[in-house]
Amino acid sequence: MTPPTLTLPTLTLPASPLAAMFGSAAMEALFTPEAGLQAMLDVEAALARAEAKCGIIPKRAAAPIARACDAARYDLAALGQAARLAGNLAIPMVKALTAEVARRDSQAARYVHWGATSQDIIDTGLLLQLRQALLLIEVDLAGLDRALAGLARRHKKTLMAGRTWLQQAAPIPFGFKLGGWLGAIRRDRARLRQIKPRLLVLQFGGAVGSLASLGDAGLKVSAALAKELQLGLPPQPWHGQRDRMVEIAGWLGLLTGNLAKMARDISLLMQTELGEVYEPAGAGKGGSSTMPHKRNPVGCAAVLAAHAQVPGLLAGLYGGMALEHERGLGGWQAEWQSLPMLCKLTAGALGQMREIAEGLEVDTRRMRRNLDITDGLIMAEAVSLGLARFIGKAAAHGIVEAASKQAVTQRRGLREVLAENPAVTRHLDKSALDRLFDPARYTGMSEAFIRRSLADKG
Numbered sequence: 478m479t480p481p482t483l484t485l486p487t488l489t490l491p492a493s494p495l496a497a498m499f500g501s502a503a504m505e506a507l508f509t510p511e512a513g514l515q516a517m518l519d520v521e522a523a524l525a526r527a528e529a530k531c532g533i534i535p536k537r538a539a540a541p542i543a544r545a546c547d548a549a550r551y552d553l554a555a556l557g558q559a560a561r562l563a564g565n566l567a568i569p570m571v572k573a574l575t576a577e578v579a580r581r582d583s584q585a586a587r588y589v590h591w592g593a594t595s596q597d598i599i600d601t602g603l604l605l606q607l608r609q610a611l612l613l614i615e616v617d618l619a620g621l622d623r624a625l626a627g628l629a630r631r632h633k634k635t636l637m638a639g640r641t642w643l644q645q646a647a648p649i650p651f652g653f654k655l656g657g658w659l660g661a662i663r664r665d666r667a668r669l670r671q672i673k674p675r676l677l678v679l680q681f682g683g684a685v686g687s688l689a690s691l692g693d694a695g696l697k698v699s700a701a702l703a704k705e706l707q708l709g710l711p712p713q714p715w716h717g718q719r720d721r722m723v724e725i726a727g728w729l730g731l732l733t734g735n736l737a738k739m740a741r742d743i744s745l746l747m748q749t750e751l752g753e754v755y756e757p758a759g760a761g762k763g764g765s766s767t768m769p770h771k772r773n774p775v776g777c778a779a780v781l782a783a784h785a786q787v788p789g790l791l792a793g794l795y796g797g798m799a800l801e802h803e804r805g806l807g808g809w810q811a812e813w814q815s816l817p818m819l820c821k822l823t824a825g826a827l828g829q830m831r832e833i834a835e836g837l838e839v840d841t842r843r844m845r846r847n848l849d850i851t852d853g854l855i856m857a858e859a860v861s862l863g864l865a866r867f868i869g870k871a872a873a874h875g876i877v878e879a880a881s882k883q884a885v886t887q888r889r890g891l892r893e894v895l896a897e898n899p900a901v902t903r904h905l906d907k908s909a910l911d912r913l914f915d916p917a918r919y920t921g922m923s924e925a926f927i928r929r930s931l932a933d934k935g
Contacts, residue, residue: 499783503613504824507606508817511548514556516602517570518546520706521590524681527701528591533694538585545577565810567595592683592690592698596716596804600680603816604708607725608677610820611669614732617827618669622662624834626931629655633927636916637753637844638855643745645855648848648916651839653923654742656930661735667935668728676721679703682714685803716804719797722812726794729819730787736826737784740777743833747774753844757836776829783826790815790822848916853891857881859919860895860910867904876900 506512522543529539551573559569571590579586590598632651639649681699682688688695703710715721746753756776794815797808848855857877865873877891880898884891892914895901905913912918 499779500821500825501613501828504610504821507609507613508821510553510557512606513602513817514551514553514566514570515548516605517567517598518548518574519605520598520601521571521574522546523705524591524593524702525588527705528588528698531694531698531701533691533698534588534591535584538582538588541578541582541585542574542589545574545581550577565595565599567598571595571598592688592695593681594683596809597681597683597714599813600716600809601706601708603722603812604677604680605706607816607820610824611673611725614820614824614827615666615669617824617831618662618666618732621827621831621834622659622666624831624837625655625659625662628652628834628837628839629659629927629931632839632841633924634917635839635841635844636848636920638848645848645851647858648855648919650920650923650927651841651844652927653920656927658735658739658742660930660933660935661738663933663935665728665732665735665935668731672724672728674709676725678709678711678715678721679706680714680716682716686714686716688714716809717800717802719794719800719809719812722809722816723794723798726791726816726819729823730791733780733784733787733823733826736780736830739830739834740774740780740784740826743837744774744777744781747772747777751843751847753840753847755838755840756833757838776833779829780826783822786822787819790819851891852884852889853914854881854884856914856916856919857891860891860905860913863909863913864901864904868900 525534525539525542528534529536551570556566556569556573559572560566563569575586575589578589629652632655635651636648637651637654638645639647639653679699679702681702683690683695688699691698700710743754743756745751747755755772756774758772793811797811799805800808861873861877862870864876867873868876876898877895880894880901881891883889884894887894892910895905896907896910901910
């Protein structure tokens, strides 16, 4: 069954000019103050319907309560001021909701928020928002997956320099690098599938989590409320255990970190001295206010900037897990701002990276030219291992290392230097050296790994 869509009220506050850069319009709309209020009101409406079906409140009371659960009816600024004194938004919201119901039906107003506590409404309302947020993220994740898979297939034989410690190390196909990125994204998608059933469960426990306020009907009402909201029913309420919220926060952090890895690689490959890949071009994209020639990796910058903010948000959420007794103070309240911010940052980074991957420009000739700039040094390992078959690894390594230093000092090609060394030519003739200096012959299992990455679903 498809989860119900959260009703989003019309925005009344101006959007931040930075939202388009670091977020997404859909995610911004999902976490406006109005949307947060509406999510809590949706829980109150569902609670009234569930309790009416269970015979806890009169059946005729549910409809008037549900009709009043419309965020547009309430003064958000006034509720915010009252929340500052009350300690949360739910307390003044329930008072305002009760008054709104009473204006039309004084009897129904007696049953608003029956048996619930503020945290029930806040937690479950936030879960409704998170459910919608994850749906948005899943769409872009699928799009990024498709784009990376297409690139990996296209470039399974495109040679480039593999780099370690920012230095050329050994040749690889570009598809091999892309397969690594794709594998990380598919693991993220698999993790989310595992997390969602644990996360998307009802929070409903009353004052201390025992539902004493509903007597023997507590479990019955819980089940009915979970069904109304299409959430899972946990073994018990979780006011004081925040691992569900922190787990999804950790997942958002992992995803943003994987996106940042891609952004770092792409931005490095876009450097003038390399010029191997480029973010998609467009009018007004990547320019400089003073240097007309610039083509800056602005999408990568947005991803990396989002990632830079994530660790601090995660630290606050992990720190807030040490709550006091059945309901704590200060720890879980930190989630109200941190979780929406994590969703916005992740969605923004993901949207940027999907756009980059779908339009990535790859300069295959530049990749090959860069592969050759060391004049054979990048093939030193291949030659060393080829020679080691005859004289042993340590001896071969020493000969090739000395030849590499000589080649650099004399500004000559490594192959040329080795071809003059009798200790080498005694075992490796011209055709053998030709094979060992062919980068296409030294990519190991790269193509197999690319195929495995494409086949693996995480």
